[in-house]
Amino acid sequence: MAKLGIQEEPRMIRTSKKAKKSTKVYKLAEVEVRREYQRQINTMIIDLENRDSDYDLEQMWGCYKGILHKAAESVCGTVTTGGRKKKTHWWNKKAQEAVKKKKDAWKKYHQLGTYRSI
Numbered sequence: 001m002a003k004l005g006i007q008e009e010p011r012m013i014r015t016s017k018k019a020k021k022s023t024k025v026y027k028l029a030e031v032e033v034r035r036e037y038q039r040q041i042n043t044m045i046i047d048l049e050n051r052d053s054d055y056d057l058e059q060m061w062g063c064y065k066g067i068l069h070k071a072a073e074s075v076c077g078t079v080t081t082g083g084r085k086k087k088t089h090w091w092n093k094k095a096q097e098a099v100k101k102k103k104d105a106w107k108k109y110h111q112l113g114t115y116r117s118i
Helices: 025-029 031-050 057-076 091-114
Strands: 020-023 078-081
Touching: 020 057, 025 057, 031 057, 057 078
Parallel strands: none
Antiparallel strands: 020 078
C-alpha cells in the first residue's frame, strides 16, 4: 500500500494588532502647553541632578529620555490607536436587534422548512 503525500495549502492566520499608545505631541504647538512641558522637564532634570548617583552614558540617556516621555504624556495626554475591534459608525442597538431578529427567523425557517410559519 502506497502513502500519498498530500500537502495542504498554508492557511491564512489572522494576527491581531495590539493597541498603541501615542502621545499627542501636536499640542506642543500651543504656547501654554509648551511652557508647562518645559517647566516639567526642568524640574525633573533638577531632581535627577540632585540625586547622588553614578550613571554611565547609556543610563543618563535613558533617564533623560524617560523624563521627556513622562513630561510629554502628562502635559499633552495620550491616545490609543489600532487595536483589534473595528467598529462601524452606523452600528447601534436598533441594528443589533434587527440582525438578531433576522437570524432567529432564519433558524426558524431551517427548522420548520417553510417561510409561511415564520
